[in-house]
Amino acid sequence: MAVFIASGGSFPDPSSYDCFVIGSGPAGITTAVTLAEANRKVLLFESGNDDRERRTMPNARNTGHFRDGWWDRHSIRGLGGTSQVWSGWCASLMERDFNNPAAGVRWPIARSELVPYYRRAAPILDRSPSILDPEKPWIPGFLYRPYSRLRPTRFGARYLDLLRDSPTIHVALSTSVLSLDADMGRSAVSGLTCLRHEGDARLQLAIQPGQSVVLAAGGIGNPMLLLQPRPDGGVPVGSESGLVGRFLMEHPHLRRTVELVLDEDLYKRRASEEFGRARHAFVADDEHAAAHGLLGCSVVSYSKSTDDPMVEYLSWKYGKPFFHYGTEVRGEMLPAPSNRVFLTRERNRAGLYRPSVNCLVGADDLLSIERTLRHLARSLIETGKGRVRIDSERLRRGVSGGGHLMGTTRMGATPSDSVVDRDCRVHGYRNLFVAGSSVFPSGGYANPTLTIVALALRLADTIASGR
Amino acid sequence: MRDRFSRRAFLAGLGASAVSAVAVRELIRLGLRPRSASEEEPFLEEPAIFVEHDGWLVTMPDKRLLEFPVRYLEGWHAEERTSDAAWRWSGQAASVLAPNLGVEATVHIDYDSQAGLFRDRPRTVTVSVGDEVLETFVADAPGRQRRALPLPAGIPGHGEVFELTLATDRAFVPAEHLSDSQDRRELGLQVFEVEIREAGIRR
Secondary structure, three states, X not given: OOEOOOOOOOOOOHHHOOEEEXXXXXXXXXXXXXXXXXXXXXXXXXXXXXXXXXXXXXXXXXXXXXXXXXXXXXXXXXXXXXXXXXXXXXXXXXXXXXXXXXXXXXXXXXXXXXXXXXHHHHHHOXXXXXHHOOOEEXXXXXXXXXXXXXXXXXXXXXXXXXXXXXXXXXXXXXXXXXXEEEOOOOOOXXXXXXXXXXXXXXXXXXXXXXXXXXXXXXXXXXXXXXXXXXXXXXXXXXXOOOOOOOOOEOOOEEEEEEEEEEOOOHHHOOOOHHHOEEEOEEEEOHHHHHHHOOOOEEEEEEEEXXXXXXXXXXXXXXXXXXXXXXXXXXXXXXXXXXXXXXXEEEEXXXXXXXXXXXXXXXHHHHXXXXXXXXXXXXXXXXXXXXXXXXXXXXXXXXXXXXXXOEOOOOEOOOOOOOOEOOOOEEOOOOOEEEOOHHHOOOOOOOOOHXXXXXXXXXXXXXXXXXX | OOOOOOHHHHXXXXXXXXXXXXXXXXXXXXXXXXXXXXXXXXXXXXXXXXXXXXXXXXXXXXXXXXXXXOEEOOOEOOOEEOOOOEEEEEOOEEEEEEEOOOXXXXXXXXXXXXXXXXXXXXXXXXXXXXXXXXXXXXXXXOOEEEEEEEEOOOOOOOOOEEXXXXXXXXXXXXXXXXXXXXXXXXXXXXXXXXXEEEOOOOO
């Protein structure tokens, strides 16, 4: 099935739609479905198919960290997009992530504006809104803030029937959007060109000012499209800020690097059934992080044992049982303009210039993790609740990532510091929007899926309200 | 053996102090974006309450206790044990080498003086560090006892370790007190454990 609604081969009349959504990952499908619920008619583009990924369009080349196909593995051309490789972990951003001086960037919205959308986002990811309320005070300066982990929602499979049956959503599978055109004044998108892979047909669709275009093609796909050169050599539509593709962020992951010994059997902490299997995690609280200029960092326990000399020692010292935990540390990367998606001279089969990704974890990113760990160690020592062990070698050299692509069309107050405004609308264009983690100005430590869906809901409300 | 945590090495690896040519080369080798030379390292200005032991961030008393548990020196007989207890008999005087924790601490002595054998004239025990007597007590309580003796934060004249001596005013030979004993050893105290603990850590 190439196009859900036009299996006969004819392409739908573009004038009949209120919105064109490019990309069918969690952001794209959430935006489309929410607009449909508001009686808006949506055409959803997907390069891949409903049952397989399109592999004839290689994605990014890589330099820096995260090489050897890392970004390709997390840029899926197929219905459901990157939800196909999502692990199912959920956590919301913290209050400070929206305005953390240590990150040197501020979101133009506060967390409180996003909380209602977080609550609406949870059921879309097949979980209860109660997953927003798990955090509890722990030791001075630190919170217990677990991740919810349930079976991951594969958007392609989960919402296939809904998309197929929807009278107001039409899905153009196997169709890649190649470029955007703007009106003379560059105030609105006036057209788009797409390629239908079956038949190799290029189509030009006219976009009226009252119609909206939403880029939801991911942290590489969105800048890749916005950066494609124009035939006339002019600045690509939406790239006027010069910031498209820059400020790429991942979440540095450190595995088998940090060990904890705690006076608590974490496995006895029970979250609600709705919360799912909790991944126990600890983070600096907002006040402590602000006082010490810490970036986001969570220490996640993943294995417990009592067979450790430090367990024996602390149990002797304090006269109570202690437990040893292996951990995974998830940190935050500072947004750096040199970390970016840019285009190479190489073109893919569709004629799109192939992107390259340069991403280097910074010394400051690792130092902030190390400082957070030392603060955690201090608090554990002062409360007699445990100790922290750090493997220096792995901390410096063992960094990996989470497959989280953020920041490449960042949100901000002005065109001088961002690509989209607080409504996720590309600065200067009244009908061009971006959905997905590419709009995150900073990434915190939390994996982005929940926030992606929440922002997509908010964006859909904005478009539906005609603001 | 993994390279355990060394803050100095870690910072040097990141070029966090002065950005020297060597540090920059190290950053390039590691593939890390360098830090700005103008940035301070705020944590370095904070008082360090911990030290490192095999990668663990611990207190100085932890480090000393982990690296240097109490060791029995001179004047002890061989260890004896049953299924639920182990002990050593001291001679009339015996010493242990203990870590100087650098904080107020307590010496705990877990012992049995066999007071029943000396009802008429209980023995006196003296605990001392060098020439300084910490405590003298009459060992007249029957059965197993645990005695806690406070130690000052710094034991004058001693470095990371100090020698603690336990002396009884007289030893005894079991064969001379017990009709069924062939034991001709000169015994002082039956010591189950000598521990050094930070003051305030509950047991």
